[in-house]
Amino acid sequence: MWEEVNLSPSTGNLLMDWVFVLTGLWAVIRFILVPLWKSWKAKLSLSYCPSIILPRFEKSFDHIRRIPSRRKNQKEHKVNLYRLTCSCHHGNSRRKYAPSQDIRRLCRHLRKELERSNLLLQYDELIQIIIDHRVKDTCYKIVQIQGDDVAIGFHPRSDFVRIYARRMAKQDPPEGPPTGHYDKFTFLLSQEIWIYGDPPPNAEIIIPTVNVVVSEHRNRYKKDSGGPEAVPIRT
Numbered sequence: 001m002w003e004e005v006n007l008s009p010s011t012g013n014l015l016m017d018w019v020f021v022l023t024g025l026w027a028v029i030r031f032i033l034v035p036l037w038k039s040w041k042a043k044l045s046l047s048y049c050p051s052i053i054l055p056r057f058e059k060s061f062d063h064i065r066r067i068p069s070r071r072k073n074q075k076e077h078k079v080n081l082y083r084l085t086c087s088c089h090h091g092n093s094r095r096k097y098a099p100s101q102d103i104r105r106l107c108r109h110l111r112k113e114l115e116r117s118n119l120l121l122q123y124d125e126l127i128q129i130i131i132d133h134r135v136k137d138t139c140y141k142i143v144q145i146q147g148d149d150v151a152i153g154f155h156p157r158s159d160f161v162r163i164y165a166r167r168m169a170k171q172d173p174p175e176g177p178p179t180g181h182y183d184k185f186t187f188l189l190s191q192e193i194w195i196y197g198d199p200p201p202n203a204e205i206i207i208p209t210v211n212v213v214v215s216e217h218r219n220r221y222k223k224d225s226g227g228p229e230a231v232p233i234r235t
């Protein structure tokens with residue numbers, strides 16, 4: 001006599017258990033581990049570089065301002081000028097990983113709102129020119145050339161270096177120091193040439209300084225198994 005055995009309910013339950021476990025695993029990887037890994041990688045990438053820490057505005061600026069999006073179908077952005085945060089930071093922007101008050105936090109929305117509120121003028125002229133040029137670099141180093149601040153913007157893996165230095169004013173003697181407005185100059189490291197325009201005053205002092213600063217950070221990058229990827233900061 002044969003006993004009837006029905007396997008289907010227990011097999012079905014087992015299958016459901018597996019689906020449940022695999023879905024849970026996928027969710028943990030997708031929503032916890034991947035974001036943690038991305039955040040660690042981005043923070044590591046930014047930590048390799050020196051940067052500029054901005055002075056904080058008064059506490060009265062510690063509130064949310066709503067900025068309309070440029071795209072019609074997108075919602076507004078919420079920025080806080082005291083904390084230098086923007087709701088776009090919750091997306092793929094690497095700017096959110098920069099430390100508090102770091103100039104690299106300034107996305108397009110924060111930059112525009114600083115400009116619109118005339119708060120940009122509270123920063124010194126060197127900071128203003130870097131912000132005017134959209135804070136594109138991963139590393140910023142301020143050096144003193146002839147007693148004046150010059151900023152070097154670079155990425156350890158890139159051949160392009162942006163220099164923010166003063167131009168000569170009409171009344172300046174040829175030997176300097178330059179006292180004109182700050183401007184951006186672009187230098188191609190491998191060929192040691194200035195591109196997109198004239199060289200800055202004191203180029204003969206700036207070039208060796210740039211070489212020292214960039215090679216020092218390139219070496220630090222190489223030591224740690226090739227360093228993180230050279231991903232430009234966007235928005």
Ligand SMILES: [Zn+2]
Pocket residue numbers: 077086087088089107108109110
């Ligand atoms: Zn933003």
